Amino acid sequence: MINFRFIAADLYSSIRQWLRSIGTVFWTLLFPVLLIIIFGAIFSGAGDVNYDIIVRDLDNSSFSEKFIQILENISVLRLDTGVKDDENISEYMREKDITAALVIPKGFESQLQQAFTNPNITVDIQFYFDPSDQSTTPIIRNIVASTLNEFNMNVTNGRRIIVMNEISTLGEEYDFIDFFVPGIIGFTIMTSCIYGSIERNTKYRKDGILRKLLTMPISRADWILSKMLFMLFLSFISASVILLVGVMAWGLNIEINIFFFVIIVATSFLFSGMGMIISRFVKDEETADMAGGAITFPMMFLAGTFFPLDQMPSFLQTFAQILPLYYVNEALRNAMIYSNVEKSLNFSAFVLIFAAIFFILGIVVTKWKEE
Amino acid sequence: MFIYLDDAMLIKKIRCPKCNEIFTITGDSGVNIKVNCPVCGLAGKFAFPAINAKQDNFAITVQNLKKIYGDLAAVDDISFEVKKGEVFAFLGPNGAGKTTTVEMIESIRQPTKGTITILGRDIKNSFNEVKSKIGILPQEFHSFERLTVRETLDYFSKLYDRRADIDDIILTMDLKDKSNTLYKDLSGGQKQRVGVAISLVNDPEIIFLDEPTTGLDPKARREVWEVIAGLRKRGKTVFLTTHYMEEAEYLADHIAIIHKGKIIAEGSLEDLINKHGKGSLLHIRGCNSYEIIDTLKGRGFETYSQGNGNISVKIEFKERVLDILSILRHECVEYSSIDIRRSNLEEIFLALTGARLSEAT
Numbered sequence: 001m002i003n004f005r006f007i008a009a010d011l012y013s014s015i016r017q018w019l020r021s022i023g024t025v026f027w028t029l030l031f032p033v034l035l036i037i038i039f040g041a042i043f044s045g046a047g048d049v050n051y052d053i054i055v056r057d058l059d060n061s062s063f064s065e066k067f068i069q070i071l072e073n074i075s076v077l078r079l080d081t082g083v084k085d086d087e088n089i090s091e092y093m094r095e096k097d098i099t100a101a102l103v104i105p106k107g108f109e110s111q112l113q114q115a116f117t118n119p120n121i122t123v124d125i126q127f128y129f130d131p132s133d134q135s136t137t138p139i140i141r142n143i144v145a146s147t148l149n150e151f152n153m154n155v156t157n158g159r160r161i162i163v164m165n166e167i168s169t170l171g172e173e174y175d176f177i178d179f180f181v182p183g184i185i186g187f188t189i190m191t192s193c194i195y196g197s198i199e200r201n202t203k204y205r206k207d208g209i210l211r212k213l214l215t216m217p218i219s220r221a222d223w224i225l226s227k228m229l230f231m232l233f234l235s236f237i238s239a240s241v242i243l244l245v246g247v248m249a250w251g252l253n254i255e256i257n258i259f260f261f262v263i264i265v266a267t268s269f270l271f272s273g274m275g276m277i278i279s280r281f282v283k284d285e286e287t288a289d290m291a292g293g294a295i296t297f298p299m300m301f302l303a304g305t306f307f308p309l310d311q312m313p314s315f316l317q318t319f320a321q322i323l324p325l326y327y328v329n330e331a332l333r334n335a336m337i338y339s340n341v342e343k344s345l346n347f348s349a350f351v352l353i354f355a356a357i358f359f360i361l362g363i364v365v366t367k368w369k370e371e
Numbered sequence: 372m373f374i375y376l377d378d379a380m381l382i383k384k385i386r387c388p389k390c391n392e393i394f395t396i397t398g399d400s401g402v403n404i405k406v407n408c409p410v411c412g413l414a415g416k417f418a419f420p421a422i423n424a425k426q427d428n429f430a431i432t433v434q435n436l437k438k439i440y441g442d443l444a445a446v447d448d449i450s451f452e453v454k455k456g457e458v459f460a461f462l463g464p465n466g467a468g469k470t471t472t473v474e475m476i477e478s479i480r481q482p483t484k485g486t487i488t489i490l491g492r493d494i495k496n497s498f499n500e501v502k503s504k505i506g507i508l509p510q511e512f513h514s515f516e517r518l519t520v521r522e523t524l525d526y527f528s529k530l531y532d533r534r535a536d537i538d539d540i541i542l543t544m545d546l547k548d549k550s551n552t553l554y555k556d557l558s559g560g561q562k563q564r565v566g567v568a569i570s571l572v573n574d575p576e577i578i579f580l581d582e583p584t585t586g587l588d589p590k591a592r593r594e595v596w597e598v599i600a601g602l603r604k605r606g607k608t609v610f611l612t613t614h615y616m617e618e619a620e621y622l623a624d625h626i627a628i629i630h631k632g633k634i635i636a637e638g639s640l641e642d643l644i645n646k647h648g649k650g651s652l653l654h655i656r657g658c659n660s661y662e663i664i665d666t667l668k669g670r671g672f673e674t675y676s677q678g679n680g681n682i683s684v685k686i687e688f689k690e691r692v693l694d695i696l697s698i699l700r701h702e703c704v705e706y707s708s709i710d711i712r713r714s715n716l717e718e719i720f721l722a723l724t725g726a727r728l729s730e731a732t
Binding site for chain 2: 005006009010013016017020021206207208211212214215216217218
């Protein structure tokens with residue numbers, strides 16, 4: 001029978017001890033947040049004052065050139081005018097990795113001239129944007145819109161004669177931060193679960209706590225269950241903080257669904273089991289820490305946590321597919337960001353299988369009793 | 372299955388699982404009886420544990436205990452008994468087999484052979500029943516660093532149904548000033564006192580303390596000794612393993628000396644000194660007459676010359692001291708000082724093993 005009184009007491013004291021350890025709180029919560037901010041700034045271009053925009057002039061008139069000239073004079077905008085007239089604008093945006101484009105339609109000048117005399121006529125220009133990029137697109141949109149206002153003011157004394165027609169590219173390209181945040185969640189759960197297990201099974205063994213518990217009226221199952229609940233608590237807390245910072249700092253678009261919860265729970269079991277196995281075979285505390293590092297660090301870099309796998313050599317891409325963290329990262333990305341149900345299901349199934357294998361193996365090899 | 376509630380021999384208080392009525396049954400040790408609940412009539416059986424009446428006086432009995440690792444017999448066929456309410460010291464050098472023995476008694480290690488009973492129950496089958504009646508302080512124990520003393524005791528007490536009063540334990544262990552201090556901020560002696568305090572949270576009948584003063588400075592060691600002495604006053608049985616002979620001499624009612632896995636001597640301190648030591652020796656220093664040795668020998672005293680005018684005389688009875696002093700005066704022997712020293716465990720260990728306790732491994 002499950003000893004709920006013990007589990008509640010153990011969970012409470014674990015949380016209390018965790019909150020009193022500034023270092024542990026830092027590594028569990030603040031470190032991933034710092035990673036998001038630093039990497040987000042590097043890869044999302046927040047530190048860059050230039051914003052790229054594609055400009056296609058289908059009119060090639062003096063008015064359209066004048067308008068483009070105004071845009072060119074805006075120092076933070078970098079104009080790409082290399083798109084051909086017959087080229088698909090969305091594809092060109094993806095190819096150039098640029099998230100905004102402005103198209104001046106054919107007949108722009110003649111329509112403008114008609115609009116000067118007829119107040120019922122407005123002239124449309126198309127603003128294409130990638131909605132998945134919430135960090136730079138809104139800025140470019142604001143710059144273009146205020147430029148148009150200024151143009152309207154100068155040409156028509158404020159009448160809204162040129163209207164910006166916004167067209168979403170519904171792009172399949174995602175910003176780096178979208179890619180990065182699920183990776184950070186997976187990585188954070190991995191490290192806290194592996195090192196948490198190592199601490200429990202090596203430090204507590206060295207300190208005689210496991211020997212003490214053996215002589216007390218609690219079962220190993222209650223102890224493991226209680227510690228797993230604590231690891232789940234940490235996993236959800238850290239995932240929540242990471243997501244909150246991702247949304248607030250980088251406008252991350254996420255979807256929280258059943259897959260997200262299943263993956264977080266399975267990941268916690270997976271890496272806790274891995275930690276148990278490590279500490280079973282490497283009993284010395286310091287050596288176990290090093291063994292934990294030897295497993296987590298290569299996995300962190302090779303499982304597509306920071307960089308998409310397709311940027312790595314093919315042999316490393318193949319190797320990544322034996323790493324459990326790869327499946328965790330992909331499952332989280334497909335569930336939270338790409339909303340790809342089929343892929344979410346497939347990757348989550350792999351995570352569940354890994355979790356079952358490692359956790360059961362971890363319980364089997366973990367011994368409290370001395371030989 | 373009816374639920375067994377108390378410990379008394381032959382009379383058992385049990386609870387009916389159907390109506391929760393608590394009632395008393397009687398029976399003989401080792402006998403199965405049929406039981407009917409007097410309220411709801413639920414029928415069942417109850418097996419009275421087979422308990423040797425002699426064992427009822429003993430908290431722990433160990434018979435022919437053996438632990439073998441490969442070719443090494445870490446514990447080699449040892450037997451002993453620990454009476455209820457006594458401080459039992461298991462004394463021996465490092466590596467003698469003390470911790471292996473105590474961990475087999477605590478069911479942490481499996482014996483290769485032998486029988487262990489705690490409070491009359493064979494722990495091989497009934498250790499779970501015994502768990503609530505014992506408290507242990509493992510060797511080199513360190514508790515959770517980021518819990519205060521009170522939180523630590525509170526945490527461990529929640530694992531038991533039977534709980535002692537935490538405030539009372541804190542007072543007894545002289546930890547009142549430190550009750551809100553984090554464990555990691557305590558001194559070595561205070562940490563050990565917390566360790567002993569943890570072993571008391573379930574108000575146990577037997578407390579196992581495995582080398583509780585190792586690594587402590589003399590002051591802290593003395594503090595822990597006072598705590599252990601206090602446990603005896605409260606009627607607790609204490610099983611103490613130590614390699615400090617002074618600790619055993621100061622605290623123990625009964626001492627078993629273990630060396631290379633075997634118990635080489637056992638008994639009270641007096642028994643051990645009388646049986647294996649030289650008893651008490653009267654040391655006469657700066658004596659001006661060696662003829663006195665022959666005189667004393669002639670009067671039946673076992674006498675040794677230590678050189679430089681120093682003479683030792685074995686004293687079998689306290690009254691013989693006056694006889695020696697009388698002879699010295701009668702013979703007009705002059706000397707600079709006289710003192711009486713009793714044999715100690717170090718000498719006994721030396722006599723039994725040929726090695727000093729502090730140096731043996």
